[in-house]
Amino acid sequence: MKIVSWNVNSIKARGEHVKRYLKEEFPDVLMLQELKGLDFPAGDFKTLGYESAYVPQKAYNGVAILSKHPMIVIHEALPGDETDEQARYLEVDITGTRMIAIYLPNGNPAPGPKYEYKLAWMERLYARLKALRNEDHAFLIGGDFNVIPEDKDCYAPDKWIEDALFRIETRKPYRSLINLGLTDAFRVFDTRDQQYSFWDYQAGAWQKNNGIRIDHFLLSPTLADRLESCRINKDPRGWDKPSDHTPIEIILQEKAAA
DNA sequence: ATGGTCGTGTGACGA
Numbered sequence: 001m002k003i004v005s006w007n008v009n010s011i012k013a014r015g016e017h018v019k020r021y022l023k024e025e026f027p028d029v030l031m032l033q034e035l036k037g038l039d040f041p042a043g044d045f046k047t048l049g050y051e052s053a054y055v056p057q058k059a060y061n062g063v064a065i066l067s068k069h070p071m072i073v074i075h076e077a078l079p080g081d082e083t084d085e086q087a088r089y090l091e092v093d094i095t096g097t098r099m100i101a102i103y104l105p106n107g108n109p110a111p112g113p114k115y116e117y118k119l120a121w122m123e124r125l126y127a128r129l130k131a132l133r134n135e136d137h138a139f140l141i142g143g144d145f146n147v148i149p150e151d152k153d154c155y156a157p158d159k160w161i162e163d164a165l166f167r168i169e170t171r172k173p174y175r176s177l178i179n180l181g182l183t184d185a186f187r188v189f190d191t192r193d194q195q196y197s198f199w200d201y202q203a204g205a206w207q208k209n210n211g212i213r214i215d216h217f218l219l220s221p222t223l224a225d226r227l228e229s230c231r232i233n234k235d236p237r238g239w240d241k242p243s244d245h246t247p248i249e250i251i252l253q254e255k256a257a258a
Numbered sequence: 259a260t261g262g263t264c265g266t267g268t269g270a271c272g273a
Contacts, residue, residue, distance in 0.1 A: 009264075009273085010264090010265055010266075012266090013265065013266095034265090034273090036265060036266065037265095037266070058266090058267095059265090059267070059272090060266080060271095060272070106272075106273060108272090114272095200262090200263075200264095200273085201262085201263040201264050201273095202261085202262045202263045203261075203262050205262095205263095244263090244264075
């Protein structure tokens with residue numbers, strides 16, 4: 001089972017890119033972030049064989065999950081704050097596996113109210129994942145975490161040290177998610193530095209490979225045991241009019257027969 | 259480099 005996460009930076013601007021990707025890679029599940037608008041081309045994806053669940057918002061944010069298999073929506077918002085209006089969380093069940101797509105807040109500038117929102121959001125996420133773990137629920141979470149886990153996940157750590165994506169107050173709660181017993185799928189197979197999922201549009205960042213690794217999949221223990229591969233697919237970042245992010249792809253072994 | 263680039267929706271703001 002192939003599961004992918006991709007921050008597309010507007011589904012309106014990147015609809016054709018997503019369709020091309022589905023036709024070339026035929027993932028079972030595709031998580032999308034930063035839809036950046038209320039419109040969503042569910043009909044186009046249906047034609048290609050995908051069911052859609054999406055949580056849109058005007059102009060900003062927005063997450064979706066496309067699935068070849070039957071999908072049941074569990075939560076369309078991160079529990080823990082009824083006043084939070086931002087479209088950043090979608091939790092579904094696909095053939096008995098819980099799957100969560102997130103667009104974690106960026107948090108810049110830090111310090112400031114946006115950063116406080118990010119840290120509070122991470123606390124709520126921790127509570128949600130801890131609850132799933134305590135229920136012994138098999139789950140995976142993918143998306144744009146807006147967290148650079150380690151020095152080797154950015155091109156120049158000294159330039160990022162005060163940034164909301166890399167500050168120690170950000171990395172600490174990310175580590176707490178890992179410490180729930182979750183596995184960073186990418187690091188199971190690849191310990192190299194300079195393996196990035198995002199390159200800024202500015203200053204020739206892509207050409208110079210000045211990137212950061214901020215798109216992740218975290219797996220609960222039974223799913224980590226089924227993990228066959230994880231790779232960052234850099235091809236779509238090189239397409240015409242690309243997103244500033246590129247897809248991260250995992251493959252899980254099929255469940256053993258009951 | 260005290261720049262630089264995209265996207266939304268049409269003027270700033272977010273990343």
